Amino acid sequence: MAPASPTPVAANDRGFSLVRDGQGRLGLHAGHHVRVGDVVADWLGPEQLRRLSGGKKQLLARAVGIGKRTPLSVLDATGGLGRDAHVMAHLGATVTVCERQPLIFALLQDAWTRLELVDDRCASRLCLQAADAHSVLRDDLTWDVVYLDPMYPGRDKTALPGKEMQFFRELTEGDADAGSLLALARARARWRVVVKRPLSAPPLADQAPDQSLRGTQARFDLYLVPPPKETP
Numbered sequence: 001m002a003p004a005s006p007t008p009v010a011a012n013d014r015g016f017s018l019v020r021d022g023q024g025r026l027g028l029h030a031g032h033h034v035r036v037g038d039v040v041a042d043w044l045g046p047e048q049l050r051r052l053s054g055g056k057k058q059l060l061a062r063a064v065g066i067g068k069r070t071p072l073s074v075l076d077a078t079g080g081l082g083r084d085a086h087v088m089a090h091l092g093a094t095v096t097v098c099e100r101q102p103l104i105f106a107l108l109q110d111a112w113t114r115l116e117l118v119d120d121r122c123a124s125r126l127c128l129q130a131a132d133a134h135s136v137l138r139d140d141l142t143w144d145v146v147y148l149d150p151m152y153p154g155r156d157k158t159a160l161p162g163k164e165m166q167f168f169r170e171l172t173e174g175d176a177d178a179g180s181l182l183a184l185a186r187a188r189a190r191w192r193v194v195v196k197r198p199l200s201a202p203p204l205a206d207q208a209p210d211q212s213l214r215g216t217q218a219r220f221d222l223y224l225v226p227p228p229k230e231t232p
């Protein structure tokens with residue numbers, strides 16, 4: 001039998017729509033990219049399982065400091081498809097995830113709903129917010145870590161493979177205001193700000209980090225927050 005054709009559930013004015021596939025997963029479909037498949041936030045697929053299997057030794061976990069502080073609260077200010085947020089939550093962090101692009105946020109919610117069916121403890125450590133991180137970071141809240149992974153306008157091989165990169169660039173217009181997140185993040189992080197960058201990219205907002213962890217595809221720039229001075 002031929003697979004059921006995807007059911008459109010929402011659309012926006014840039015040729016993108018949300019569709020349900022045969023497994024009930026929400027996908028981002030681009031009518032103007034005829035040969036490109038839909039983008040799904042898949043936290044249960046083999047690629048994400050491979051990332052989870054990297055455990056606390058993987059670069060992301062070391063950059064964020066998983067295992068060094070318990071409990072650990074993280075604001076993932078640039079949620080995207082939530083893969084990094086899911087890894088952090090799987091490893092025990094409590095993660096607030098911000099995403100301002102409504103169609104991408106819908107994919108995140110769908111991934112969360114499917115995660116909750118198989119691992120409700122991990123899902124309970126993830127709190128999704130459809131919001132611009134600038135306004136969230138202007139609230140009076142603090143987190144141990146603020147994590148930033150904005151799109152990079154140049155060639156970016158950090159996280160997103162071809163079609164996702166293409167879709168995200170069109171939908172997000174390249175996160176051109178990302179630099180202004182750094183100062184806000186540094187004011188709200190109690191321990192550190194972590195910024196994921198392509199290996200050859202300059203640091204975000206041209207602010208030199210205190211430390212960098214370099215992998216084969218990306219580096220993590222760390223901005224450390226000095227501990228508060230003890231009062232005599």
Ligand SMILES: C[S@@+](CC[C@H](N)C(=O)[O-])C[C@H]1O[C@@H](n2cnc3c(N)ncnc32)[C@H](O)[C@@H]1O
Binds near residue numbers: 178
């Ligand atoms: C490169 S993707 C993040 C990928 C993500 N780390 C992952 O693991 O899937 C960047 C995302 O950040 C979002 N973004 C950028 N600036 C933002 C802001 N100020 N507030 C909320 N979301 C933002 C974009 O809409 C985009 O979805």
